[in-house]
Amino acid sequence: MEEMNxxxxxxxxxxxxxxxxxxxxxxxxxxxxxxxxxxxxxxAAERDAEREHLARLCASFGxxxxxxxxxxxxxxxxxxxxxxxxxxxxxxxxxxxxxxxEPPFGEPAAALLPPGxxxxxxxxxxxxxxxxxxxxGDARPDPAALADHFGTNIVVGGAVxxxxxxxxxxxxxxxxxxxxxLLVNRSFTPRQAGRMLQRLFExxxxxxxxxxxxxxxxxxxxxxxxxxxxxxxxxxRIAREDGHEEALLHELTRMAAEVESSLAASQxxxxxxxxxxELVRTRIAELREQRLPGTQTIDEFMARRLxxxxxxxxxxxxxxxxxxxxxAQASSLLATRVGIARERQNQALLASMDRRAKLQLRLQQxxxxxxxxxxxxxxxxxxxxLAKGAQAAGLxxxxxxxxxLAIPVIAGLAWLTxxxxxxxxxxxxxxxx
Numbered sequence: 001m002e003e004m005n006x007x008x009x010x011x012x013x014x015x016x017x018x019x020x021x022x023x024x025x026x027x028x029x030x031x032x033x034x035x036x037x038x039x040x041x042x043x044a045a046e047r048d049a050e051r052e053h054l055a056r057l058c059a060s061f062g063x064x065x066x067x068x069x070x071x072x073x074x075x076x077x078x079x080x081x082x083x084x085x086x087x088x089x090x091x092x093x094x095x096x097x098x099x100x101x102e103p104p105f106g107e108p109a110a111a112l113l114p115p116g117x118x119x120x121x122x123x124x125x126x127x128x129x130x131x132x133x134x135x136x137g138d139a140r141p142d143p144a145a146l147a148d149h150f151g152t153n154i155v156v157g158g159a160v161x162x163x164x165x166x167x168x169x170x171x172x173x174x175x176x177x178x179x180x181x182l183l184v185n186r187s188f189t190p191r192q193a194g195r196m197l198q199r200l201f202e203x204x205x206x207x208x209x210x211x212x213x214x215x216x217x218x219x220x221x222x223x224x225x226x227x228x229x230x231x232x233x234x235x236x237r238i239a240r241e242d243g244h245e246e247a248l249l250h251e252l253t254r255m256a257a258e259v260e261s262s263l264a265a266s267q268x269x270x271x272x273x274x275x276x277x278e279l280v281r282t283r284i285a286e287l288r289e290q291r292l293p294g295t296q297t298i299d300e301f302m303a304r305r306l307x308x309x310x311x312x313x314x315x316x317x318x319x320x321x322x323x324x325x326x327x328a329q330a331s332s333l334l335a336t337r338v339g340i341a342r343e344r345q346n347q348a349l350l351a352s353m354d355r356r357a358k359l360q361l362r363l364q365q366x367x368x369x370x371x372x373x374x375x376x377x378x379x380x381x382x383x384x385x386l387a388k389g390a391q392a393a394g395l396x397x398x399x400x401x402x403x404x405l406a407i408p409v410i411a412g413l414a415w416l417t418x419x420x421x422x423x424x425x426x427x428x429x430x431x432x433x
Contacts, residue, residue, distance in 0.1 A: 024072055024085050026194035031185050032100045035131040036110035036178070037201040038093040039208070040123030042086075049122040050091060054084055057117055080112050089272075091123060092205065094198075104149045105130050105180055126212075127205045128178035131197055136184035140166055140292055149182050156301040157182075159290035160196055164188050167200060167287065171207075171301070179204055199283045203298070206283065207306060210276030213269040214309050217316040220262060224319050227255060231326060238334055245338045252331045259324045270317040277310040372414045379410045 011017075042050055055065035058075065066073035066084070074083040083094040097109035108130040110118055132149070146155050150170045157168035166184040173179055181200045185193060234248055234255075280302060289297045383406040387399035 026191065026198040027074065027081060027083055027094065027096055028190035029096070029133050029188075029193040029197060030098070030190055031193070032098075032132070032134040034097050034099070034101055034107075034109045035133070035197060036093075036095045036108045037127065037129045037131070037204075038110075038118075038121070038125060039127035039205040040091050040093070040121060041089060041126050042091050042123040046122040047086075050086075053117075053121060057082070057114070060114060078112070080109060090126060090205070090209065092201075093121070094201065100132060100134060104132060105174070105176070105178075108176075108178070125177075126208050127201075128173075129181060129201060129204055130176075130178050131181040131183060131200065133183045133185065133193060133197060136166065136186060141168070141182070141184055146182070150180060154296075156296045156298055158292045158295060158297045160287045161188065161192060162288050163290055164192065165196065166292070167196065167289075167298070168295075169200070169204075169298070171204070171305075196287065199286055203280055203283045203302075206276045206279040207302070210273045210280060210306070211309055213266070213273040213313045216266050216269050217313045220266060220316050220320070223258075223262060224316065224323060227259060227323060227327075228319075230255060231323070231330065235330055238330065238337070245334060249331065249334050249338055252327060252334060256324070256327045256331060259320065259327055263320050263324060266320070267317065270313050273310055273313040277306065280306065372411060372418065375414045376407055376411045379414075380407050383410075 051066065051068075054073070057077065058065040061077040063075045063077060071086040072084065074081065076082075079097055081096040083092075083096075085092040085094075095109040095113065097112050101107040110130075140159075146168060150168070150172075151174075153170035153172050155168050155170050157166065159165070160167045164185075164187045166182075166186070168182045168184075169180060171179060181197070181204075183193065183197055183200065188196065230251075234251060237248060238245075284299050284302060287298065289299055291297055380403050384399050384403040387397055387402040391397055391399055
């Protein structure tokens with residue numbers, strides 16, 4: 001029976017793909033708790049150091065460290081639950097501790113870690129956030145309670161989970177270097193509360209990752225404007241046909257190299273902005289927000305603040321691509337014109353060479369005619385000397401008559417010889433034997 005139910009061999013990635021939908025599960029929350037979240041940009045060279053740093057933390061609490069190759073790990077380290085997740089270009093750290101700190105955010109969960117361990121983490125901090133999860137009953141927190149958590153900052157948020165709780169934040173970095181989130185329970189289950197807190201942290205992480213391209217886009221804009229103006233000037237010069245095509249083509253080549261360099265330096269980051277902004281919208285939708293009177297929702301806040309930044313990055317990316325195409329079109333047009341000009345020069349050169357060849361042929365024919373005359377003159381002279389020698393020897397001949405009769409024969413033979421030489425040369429040029 002077991003043999004009959006055996007499956008064919010597994011695909012090499014079957015188990016990894018099946019487990020992917022279960023990756024990065026949220027930590028269930030039993031109220032009240034406090035949490036700290038960090039998102040660190042980690043280079044490839046720092047990955048091993050990051051794992052070793054986590055292993056030392058686990059060893060200090062007598063906990064088995066993560067095995068090599070895993071990309072997520074969670075464990076209870078004393079009073080703190082720690083969770084580590086490795087993403088494509090950053091690592092996420094979540095630390096959850098029971099109980100609430102007083103005053104609010106005075107002693108976050110990360111304060112319970114060994115001294116100095118947090119500061120020694122490899123990487124550069126992109127996101128630091130503290131959160132408090134507390135019970136609030138059916139009523140929404142009053143403005144005074146929110147002021148205790150966020151001070152005088154403008155607070156955004158609303159009911160989440162279809163009214164199962166409230167979530168608030170000010171999206172500000174406070175004096176301790178971290179943002180703040182307040183999650184208030186009304187009827188959350190532990191896992192539902194964990195999912196809500198994870199979404200809030202991910203919204204902040206993906207928002208910051210998406211905005212990494214904004215400084216790049218702002219630096220690119222002046223260069224793009226300058227190149228667009230230079231291209232317009234060059235295009236006008238191309239239309240005038242002022243005879244400086246080679247110099248214009250050189251300038252267009254330099255401009256194309258500059259545009260392609262800008263594309264290569266910025267396209268990964270600009271493309272990542274679109275992906276991260278889509279993740280932000282997805283996580284906000286998963287909050288299932290409901291408006292509270294007088295309070296702006298997280299969705300509205302992001303639509304007004306994040307969307308323009310994303311649009312700027314998208315515009316810069318599109319302008320760079322458009323500029324690359326325009327430079328390529330101008331270069332192609334100018335290269336075609338240069339090619340036509342060179343073709344005309346080549347045709348003129350060939351025509352000049354043809355005229356020279358015809359002149360040389362005429363000169364050669366003239367020289368050949370003179371050569372025939374010279375040959376006839378010299379050979380006739382030799383015949384005359386022979387005839388005079390024969391007359392002196394006693395033969396009854398007239399040297400002048402002999403020479404006169406020999407001249408046509410000599411001329412004919414010379415002409416036939418030259419014709420035969422011409423035929424051999426023509427045959428050799430045609431490849432004939």
